[in-house]
Amino acid sequence: xxxxxxxxxxxxxxxxxxxxxxxxxxxxxxxxxxxxxxxxxxxxxxxxxxxxxxxxxxxxxxxxxxxxxxxxxxxxxxxxxxxxxxxxxxxxxxxxxxxxxxxxxxxxxxxxxxxxxxxxxxxxxxxxxxxxxxxxxxxxxxxxxxxxxxxxxxxxxxxxxxxxxxxxxxxxxxxxxxxxxxxxxxxxxxxxxxxxxxxxxxxxxxxxxxxxxxxxxxxxxxxxxxxxxxxxxxxxxxxxxxxxxxxxxxxxxxxxxxxxxxxxxxxxxxxxxxxxxxxxxxxxxxxxxxxxxxxxxxxxxxxxxxxxxxxxxxxxxxxxxxxxxxxxxxxxxxxxxxxxxxxxxxxxxxxxxxxxxxxxxxxxxxxxxxxxxxxxxxxxxxxxxxxxxxxxxxxxxxxxxxxxxxxxxxxxxxxxxxxxxxxxxxxxxxxxxxxxxxxxxxxxxxxxxxxxxxxxxxxxxxxxxxxxxxxxxxxxxxxxxxxxxxxxxxxxxxxxxxxxxxxxxxxxxxxxxxxxxxxxxxxxxxxxxxxxxxxxxxxxxxxxxxxxxxxxxxxxxxxxxxxxxxxxxxxxxxxxxxxxxxxxxxxxxxxxxxxxxxxxxxxxxxxxxxxxxx
Numbered sequence: 001x002x003x004x005x006x007x008x009x010x011x012x013x014x015x016x017x018x019x020x021x022x023x024x025x026x027x028x029x030x031x032x033x034x035x036x037x038x039x040x041x042x043x044x045x046x047x048x049x050x051x052x053x054x055x056x057x058x059x060x061x062x063x064x065x066x067x068x069x070x071x072x073x074x075x076x077x078x079x080x081x082x083x084x085x086x087x088x089x090x091x092x093x094x095x096x097x098x099x100x101x102x103x104x105x106x107x108x109x110x111x112x113x114x115x116x117x118x119x120x121x122x123x124x125x126x127x128x129x130x131x132x133x134x135x136x137x138x139x140x141x142x143x144x145x146x147x148x149x150x151x152x153x154x155x156x157x158x159x160x161x162x163x164x165x166x167x168x169x170x171x172x173x174x175x176x177x178x179x180x181x182x183x184x185x186x187x188x189x190x191x192x193x194x195x196x197x198x199x200x201x202x203x204x205x206x207x208x209x210x211x212x213x214x215x216x217x218x219x220x221x222x223x224x225x226x227x228x229x230x231x232x233x234x235x236x237x238x239x240x241x242x243x244x245x246x247x248x249x250x251x252x253x254x255x256x257x258x259x260x261x262x263x264x265x266x267x268x269x270x271x272x273x274x275x276x277x278x279x280x281x282x283x284x285x286x287x288x289x290x291x292x293x294x295x296x297x298x299x300x301x302x303x304x305x306x307x308x309x310x311x312x313x314x315x316x317x318x319x320x321x322x323x324x325x326x327x328x329x330x331x332x333x334x335x336x337x338x339x340x341x342x343x344x345x346x347x348x349x350x351x352x353x354x355x356x357x358x359x360x361x362x363x364x365x366x367x368x369x370x371x372x373x374x375x376x377x378x379x380x381x382x383x384x385x386x387x388x389x390x391x392x393x394x395x396x397x398x399x400x401x402x403x404x405x406x407x408x409x410x411x412x413x414x415x416x417x418x419x420x421x422x423x424x425x426x427x428x429x430x431x432x433x434x435x436x437x438x439x440x441x442x443x444x445x446x447x448x449x450x451x452x453x454x455x456x457x458x459x460x461x462x463x464x465x466x467x468x469x470x471x472x473x474x475x476x477x478x479x480x481x482x483x484x485x486x487x488x489x490x491x492x493x494x495x496x497x498x499x500x501x502x503x504x505x506x507x508x509x510x511x512x513x514x515x516x517x518x519x520x521x522x523x524x525x526x527x528x529x530x531x532x533x534x535x536x537x538x539x540x541x542x543x544x545x546x547x548x549x550x551x552x553x554x555x556x557x558x559x560x561x562x563x564x565x566x567x568x569x570x571x572x573x574x575x576x577x578x579x580x581x582x583x584x585x586x587x588x589x590x591x592x593x594x595x596x597x598x599x600x601x602x603x604x605x606x607x608x609x610x611x612x613x614x
Contacts, residue, residue, distance in 0.1 A: 151185035522550025552603030
């Protein structure tokens, strides 16, 4: 029986290991399997004492099972690495595609303008052939640019579609189509290489195309990941077969043991039968003497009382617990009647208890169903609250964001006016400097808008590898206007290199935005407002700390900080959901969020986020 229970546990936990999506889930499933194997090994040793000839076979089966689990664990580790690599490549392709679109749109506008200008010049020129060639060249450049634009969109779409595909054949078809599309797109390059304005665009295109060919080959990496998933399924099937063999072997051993027990029982029965005749004669004589004694000496009273007790026992055994035993007395029959009455009371109590247990089980099953539904509703509500919190944060930062846009726009207007004056005066060098200033401001505005767009985007479902320093700086950039306006001093303490953690960057950035907003609110009325940002790391974890020298909080508030709708801010400053949502988000990411009193003598608060490194 215990073998079957352990085998069933292994059947349940093996797929959990194969489908683990985080390092926590992988380690938990692996620990459970190791405990199952320890129990299985101990039971196998006990079984071997009764069947020594099975020792070697049992050991081989256990070794094969553990070796399969080790291979499965190694495959899961490789799957995490491939998934991280795929995530990095997809992120890079998306950034390249965004850069490509930023480059190609102005080129298309200029190309269309150049075609129109070349056509106008052809009508006013005396050299008709020369102007016709110019028009043809501009048209060819414009057409090649448009085809490369469409091809790039198609190729990026094929790559992203292949990354989300799990069917091996479908990925192969997408790969062939991708190679054909890249080859067709490259046919447009000669027409573009003659124009110096397309150099940056072509460099971006070469890097995008490299992800569809060796040595990067994004789809080849996806094919390896799909093959790894198939191998995981095969290993799980092999484990199931080995468990069936082990179960059959144990069952055969148990049957053989039962057969030996049955043979011994038959032998005992034969020995008993040999003495049954004597026992039968002795019993008949004893019964006759008892009958005579009952009839002649006790006048049948003892036998009648005994029959009433036996009748009452039969009625109670049939389930009639209301029946009363009327036999009384202090002799053995009276004691027997008392025992029957006690049996009736116990049986009645057990029946009542069984009915109560059945009712409790029904209520528990209903409660489990309600709790499962409530948990699902809670997950959906948490996701909606997280998105609402992001949009609320953007609303609170609107004044700062408007300042970030209005200042460069005002500078753009001034630079454009100055460039026009320099151009009229013929001072082309100064005009070029102003145009370069305009280009720098445009890139700054583009970077800010892209960051806001990515911050408002809904979070991903799976965690990937990201730099904690980059995520913290992205969150901090949303508060640049507020920090400058309030004169807040920033102290940064980061490691020299990048600190990569397993996270969803959108979720982590939302948490950091909430913690930074709380810190800025806390130091709003301080004479020397200061924020200390620190990222520390150990062998397995990274710790992000945000410390302020604000008003802090009292000890009685510490236990309520993560409760929904609890806030120390005045009315209208917050709903009290930020820390509660942030706590659940970090917990879902496999980390831990803590908010403690600061180390500053005047108060302050320290918020820390702990996440596992890759």
